[in-house]
Amino acid sequence: MxxxxxxxxxxxxxxxxxxxxxxxxxxxxxxxxxxxxxxxxxxxxxxxxxxxxxxxxxxxxxxxxxxxxxxxxxxxxxxxEIAGNAGSIRGVVRINAPAAFGRLHLGRLVIELQSAYPALTTELILDDRYIDPVMDGADIVLRIGQLEDSGLIGRQICEQRYVLCASPAYLQRHGEPDTPQALRGHGCLIHKGNGGAERWFFRHPAEGQVNAVDVTGTLRSNNSEVLLQAALAGKGIGFFPTWLLPAGSIGKGQLQLLLPAWQGAMNAAPSQMYLISPENRLRSHKVRAVWDFLLAGIGAPPYWDRLS
CATH class of the missing domain: 1.10.10.10 (Winged helix-like DNA-binding domain superfamily/Winged helix DNA-binding domain)
Structure with missing residues (x-):
């Protein structure tokens, strides 16, 4: 053949x-x-x-x-390797990422990647499923959550940070909570996925104990961008990963940071952000080049945390 x-x-x-x-x-x-x-x-x-x-x-x-x-x-x-063309980056590289994160961050990085490697063809697939990179043919996957022992090569980018915030207009009407428990008396914007409405977890560095809070509110959605728009419109208190927030939205007064002394998460154990790839994919110079480009573009700490 x-x-x-x-x-x-x-x-x-x-x-x-x-x-x-x-x-x-x-x-x-x-x-x-x-x-x-x-x-x-x-x-x-x-x-x-x-x-x-x-x-x-x-x-x-x-x-x-x-x-x-x-x-x-x-x-x-x-x-x-044999031709000594390791510096010639060409061919197809397939990247998979969560939909909202991909729209807000990877789209720009992929455009910059095209300028850096004009002979490279990039496929960016945005999908909120936890795919199997081997079965789905992905070279690089950006994953948010806990990384299971799957035989994949993984590189932790950062711990996903959450911030509690609301618009000044909402706080003028309803006041500002002074403890996580006080959130039960507020209208909260709740993410509801396949597992149901998510709980909010808080830990005070001086105490170390994790406090779970079952919040309530009149808006629930499986889309965090919808909840963010509601927070900006003064409809409630939101709990968002820092990568979701528009650059400078807190500093410009669109949103006000709440309970800054507390560390928050959507799970009892903080979630991480990783790049993962099947081991054999990273042997390819083109995949390794894209892997390194994405890590450098995101930075450590990630640029969205520096901006926020």
């Missing part, structure tokens, strides 16, 4: 397009179709569904793609 057929198939699998694959390899679309048809004959399986709306993988095609993708990446890394 021709290696070129595997490369064409892998690109069609990732883009869902014969024409995009043809443009990438600078060949006619008919050549891409002919090579993949020959590959299907060789393996004895239909790998792609073709219709007027596009191209999708069959079940056999999905399994085959996951297997050959790793082989092609190892081959590319070996070619880079």
């Amino acid at each position: 021709h290696l070129k057929a595997h490369r064409y198939f892998a690109m069609v699998a990732s883009t869902g397009s014969f024409s995009a694959t043809a443009r990438h390899f600078q060949v006619p679309a008919s050549s891409v179709s002919r090579f993949i048809a020959a590959l299907e004959v060789d393996v004895g399986q239909q790998l792609l569904y073709r219709n007027t709306r596009g191209v999708t993988l069959t079940d056999a095609g999905e399994r085959y793609y996951l297997q050959i993708r790793t082989v092609l990446e190892l081959l590319d890394a070996a070619n880079e």
Whole structure:
């Protein structure tokens, strides 16, 4: 079987397009179709569904793609090494991140990445699911939460910090809470995910004990950006990760920080932010270059904490 057929198939699998694959390899679309048809004959399986709306993988095609993708990446890394082209960053790198974080932060970094590495093709997929990078074909995943022992390479970026805040207009009407327990008498903006309404956890550095507070309010949502807009509009007290806040929103008086002496979180154990990647992906120079670029762009501590 021709290696070129595997490369064409892998690109069609990732883009869902014969024409995009043809443009990438600078060949006619008919050549891409002919090579993949020959590959299907060789393996004895239909790998792609073709219709007027596009191209999708069959079940056999999905399994085959996951297997050959790793082989092609190892081959590319070996070619880079033997040819001394480690500094030539080209090819496709796939990044996965939570939707809100990706919109607010990774979009800008990916645009800067394109300027730094113009020969690189970047796929940024924003998805709030906890995906399996190996099964979903992601090179780099930004994950917020607890990192399980999954055999992946992980790099902690930071601990996710939360701030309790409300608009000056809300506080003029309802007053300012002086303890976490006092929040029970306020209208709170509550994030409600698949596990139900989230509790708010607070710890005072002088005490060390974690206090869980079951807050109530007239607005609940599974979207933190909606809750932030409500806080800015004076509709209640919000509890947000610092990366969600608009730069300078607290310093400019749009929001006022509450209970600054207390450390807060949405879980009893603070959540972390990580970059994770399958070990074999980081052998690739292009993936390692993007990994390092993202870490440098976010910084330590992360730039959103410095701005806030």
